[in-house]
Amino acid sequence: MKTQKLILQALLLLVATIGLATETKQSSPIVQEQTKTTQSVQKGVDSASKTKADDKRSHVYKEALEAIDETNKAIIALSKENPDTKAALSALEKSTGKIEIILAREPKLAFAPMDVSVQTFDFLSNVDTIKAMLHDVEEFIDDGEIQQARAIMTNLVSELNINTTSIPLVSYPLATTQAADLIEEGKIDEAIIALRTQLSTLVVSKEIIPLPILRTELLLASAEDLIAKKKRSDDEQNTLMDLLNEARNQLLKGKLLGYLNRDEYKSINKEIDNLADKAALNKSGKGKGWFDSIKEKMKNLF
Numbered sequence: 001m002k003t004q005k006l007i008l009q010a011l012l013l014l015v016a017t018i019g020l021a022t023e024t025k026q027s028s029p030i031v032q033e034q035t036k037t038t039q040s041v042q043k044g045v046d047s048a049s050k051t052k053a054d055d056k057r058s059h060v061y062k063e064a065l066e067a068i069d070e071t072n073k074a075i076i077a078l079s080k081e082n083p084d085t086k087a088a089l090s091a092l093e094k095s096t097g098k099i100e101i102i103l104a105r106e107p108k109l110a111f112a113p114m115d116v117s118v119q120t121f122d123f124l125s126n127v128d129t130i131k132a133m134l135h136d137v138e139e140f141i142d143d144g145e146i147q148q149a150r151a152i153m154t155n156l157v158s159e160l161n162i163n164t165t166s167i168p169l170v171s172y173p174l175a176t177t178q179a180a181d182l183i184e185e186g187k188i189d190e191a192i193i194a195l196r197t198q199l200s201t202l203v204v205s206k207e208i209i210p211l212p213i214l215r216t217e218l219l220l221a222s223a224e225d226l227i228a229k230k231k232r233s234d235d236e237q238n239t240l241m242d243l244l245n246e247a248r249n250q251l252l253k254g255k256l257l258g259y260l261n262r263d264e265y266k267s268i269n270k271e272i273d274n275l276a277d278k279a280a281l282n283k284s285g286k287g288k289g290w291f292d293s294i295k296e297k298m299k300n301l302f
Contacts, residue, residue, distance in 0.1 A: 034124060035246060037219070037239075037242045037243060037245075037246040038215060038219075038246055038250070040222065041215055041218035041219055041222060044214075044218040044221075045211065045214060045215065045218065048160075048209070048214060048218075049118060049120065049160050049209075052160070052162055052207070052209065053116055053118045053162055056113070056116045056162055056164055056207075057116045059113050060113045060114060060115065060116060061102050061112045061113060061114060063098040063099070063101045063102050063112075064098070064099075064102060064112040064113065064114035064166070064167045065114040065115060066094075066095075066098045067095045067096075067098035067099050067114075067167060067172070068095075068114060068167070068199070068202075070091040070092065070094045070095035070098065071091070071092070071095050071176070071195055071198065071199060072199075073087070073088075073091040074087075074088040074089075074091040074092050074095070074179070074195060075088075075192055075195050075196065077091065078183070078188055078191060078192050078195075079192060083188050085183050085188070088183055088191075089180055089183055089184075092176050092179060092180050092183075093180075095176055096173050096176050096177070099112075099167070099169060099172060099173045099176075100173075102169065103169060109169055110168070110169060110170065111166035111167065111168055111169065111203055112166055112167045112169055113164050113165070113166045114165055114166060114167055114202075115164070115165045116162065116163065116164050116165075117162075117163045117165075118160065118161070118162055118163070119160070119161040119163065120159075120160055120161075120211075121157045121158060121159055121160075121161070121211075122158060122211060123155070123156070123157060123158035123211075123253075123257070126253075127249060127252055127253055127256065130156065130253065130256045130257065131256065133152050133155070133156060134156070134256065136149075136152055137149045137152050137153055137156075140152070156257055156258075157257065158210065158211040158212055158253070158254075158257055159208050159209060159210050159211055159259075160208070160209040160211065160214075161206055161207070161208055161209075162206070162207040162208075162209070163204055163205070163206050164204070164205045164206075164207075165202055165203070165204050166202065166203045166204075166205070167202060167203075168201055168202075168203060171201060172198065172201065175194065175195075175197075175198040175201070176198065178194060179191045179194040179195050179198065182194060209302065210254055210257070210259035210260075210301070210302075212250045212251070212253040212254035212257065212259060213250075213251075213254045213259055213260065213298070213301050213302070215250045216247050216250040216251045216254065216268075216298070217298050219243050219244075219246050219247040219250065220243075220244075220247050220272075220291065220294065220295070220298070222243050223240055223243040223244050223247065223275070223279075223291075224290075224291045226239065226240040226243070227240065227275075227279055227290060227291075237279075240279055241276065241279065241280070244272055244275060244276045244279065245276075247272055248269060248272050248273075251265060251268055251269055251272070252265070252269075254301075259301070260301055264297070264300075264301065267297060268294060268297050268298065271293060271294040271297065272294070275290060275291070275294070278290060
C-alpha cells in the first residue's frame with residue numbers, strides 16, 4: 001500500500017513558478033478530461049481572470065516600478081570593480097524622487113502597487129480522485145509520514161492567484177537615504193547590502209479566486225439564462241439539468257478542496273437541488289427570482 005502511495009506521490013509533485021508581471025498556468029499532474037458542460041464555461045473563467053488582473057493593474061504606479069529600477073541601477077553601479085558612486089547617488093536620488101511623486105499624489109498611501117502577476121493552478125481531476133488523495137493524506141498522517149502527506153496536499157489546489165507587489169512608501173525612501181549616507185562615507189559594501197535588503201522589503205499581497213466556486217457560479221448563470229427561456233426544447237431542458245448537475249459537482253469539489261465549509265456547502269447544494277426540482281417541473285420560462293438567494297450566498301464565498 002505504501003509503495004503504491006509513494007508512486008502516487010511521485011506523480012503528484014507540482015512545481016509552481018512565480019514571477020513578476022507574468023501569467024502562469026499550472027495543471028494538476030493527474031489530468032482528467034473535463035466534461036463538455038464544464039468546458040462550456042471556460043471562456044467565462046478566462047474572462048474573470050483577465051478582468052480581475054486588469055482591475056489590479058489599473059492601480060499600479062509606474063513611478064513605483066521606476067523607483068525599483070533606479071535602486072537596481074545603483075546596485076549595479078556600486079558593484080563595478082571601480083564603484084561608480086556618482087552614478088549610484090544619482091540613481092538613488094531619482095528613486096527617492098519617484099516615491100515623492102507618488103506621495104504628492106496620494107499622501108495617505110502606505111503601499112504603492114508596482115506590479116501584478118497571475119497564477120492559475122487548475123486541478124483537472126474529478127471528485128473521486130480528490131477523495132482518494134485525501135484518504136492517502138489521512139493515512140500518511142496517521143503513520144506519522146508528514147512529508148509524504150505534504151507532497152500530496154501541495155497539489156490539492158484549484159485557484160487563481162492575483163499577486164500584487166507593492167513598495168512600502170514610508171520605509172523605502174528612508175532606506176534609500178541611509179544607503180546614500182553609507183556611499184558618502186565610502187562604505188560601499190555596506191551600501192550594497194542595505195540596498196539589497198531594501199529590495200527585500202517589497203510587499204506581496206495575494207487574492208485567491210477558487211476555480212470550483214467560480215465555475216459553479218458561471219454554470220448557475222448559464223442555467224439561469226436557460227430557465228428564463230420560454231418553451232424550452234427537450235435538448236435545452238437536458239442542457240439545463242446538466243448545468244445544474246455540474247454546478248453540484250463543482251461545488252462538492254470546492255468543498256473537498258477546502259474553499260467552503262460544510263454548512264456553506266449544504267446550504268448552497270440544497271438551493272441547487274431546489275432549482276433542479278423546479279426546473280424539471282416547469283419549462284415555461286417562469287423562473288424569475290429563483291436564483292436570487294443562491295447568488296447572494298455565492299457572493300460570500302469570494
